[in-house]
Amino acid sequence: MNPITKPQRYSRRQFIGKSIFSGSAAFALPLLLSRCQSKTSSEQEGNKAAVDPCNDFSGVAEADLKTRKKLGYVNPSPRPESKCGNCNLWLPPKEGQRCGSCMLFKGPVYTTGYCTYWAPQGK
Numbered sequence: 455m456n457p458i459t460k461p462q463r464y465s466r467r468q469f470i471g472k473s474i475f476s477g478s479a480a481f482a483l484p485l486l487l488s489r490c491q492s493k494t495s496s497e498q499e500g501n502k503a504a505v506d507p508c509n510d511f512s513g514v515a516e517a518d519l520k521t522r523k524k525l526g527y528v529n530p531s532p533r534p535e536s537k538c539g540n541c542n543l544w545l546p547p548k549e550g551q552r553c554g555s556c557m558l559f560k561g562p563v564y565t566t567g568y569c570t571y572w573a574p575q576g577k
Contacts, residue, residue, distance in 0.1 A: 507562060508553040514561040521559045522569075531568030539565035542573040 508529075511519060531537045538544050543557040544565075553562035558571055 507551070508564050509562070511561055518560040522561060525558055526570035527556075527559070527563070527567060528569070529564040529567040531566060533568060533572075536568055536572045536574075537565065538563050538567040538569075538572075540575055542575045543571065544575075 538554065538556065541556075544563070545555040545557060547554045554565060555561070556563050556569070558569070
C-alpha cells in the first residue's frame with residue numbers, strides 16, 4: 455500500500471458550483487459589511503441627537519449655521535456672567551423642549567451658551 459494518498463478529484467459540476475459560491479460570497483461580503491457600518495453610524499448620529507437635542511442641526515440651513523459661527527456662538531460661555539439664558543435676545547424653550555433659541559440666528563441654543571452679541575436683560 456502506498457502511504458501517500460491520491461488527491462481527491464472534483465467533477466466539473468462541483469468545480470463550477472464552488473466557484474460560483476465563492477465568487478458571490480467574495481462580492482456580497484464587502485457590500486454587507488459596508489451596509490452594516492453605515493447603518494451603525496447613522497444610528498449613532500440619531501442617538502446623539504436624541505440624547506442631546508441642543509446639538510441637532512438637521513433642520514438648520516447651511517447659511518444659518520454660518521451666521522451662528524459668524525456671531526461667535528459657543529457653549530459653554532467663556533464669560534460666566536454672560537450667558538444666553540441672561541441675554542436680552544434669548545428665547546426660552548417652548549413647552550416640552552429642552553433648548554431655547556435666539557433672535558439673531560436659527561437653531562437650538564443652550565442656556566449656558568454665548569455669542570459676541572450678548573446683551574444684558576433690561577430690568
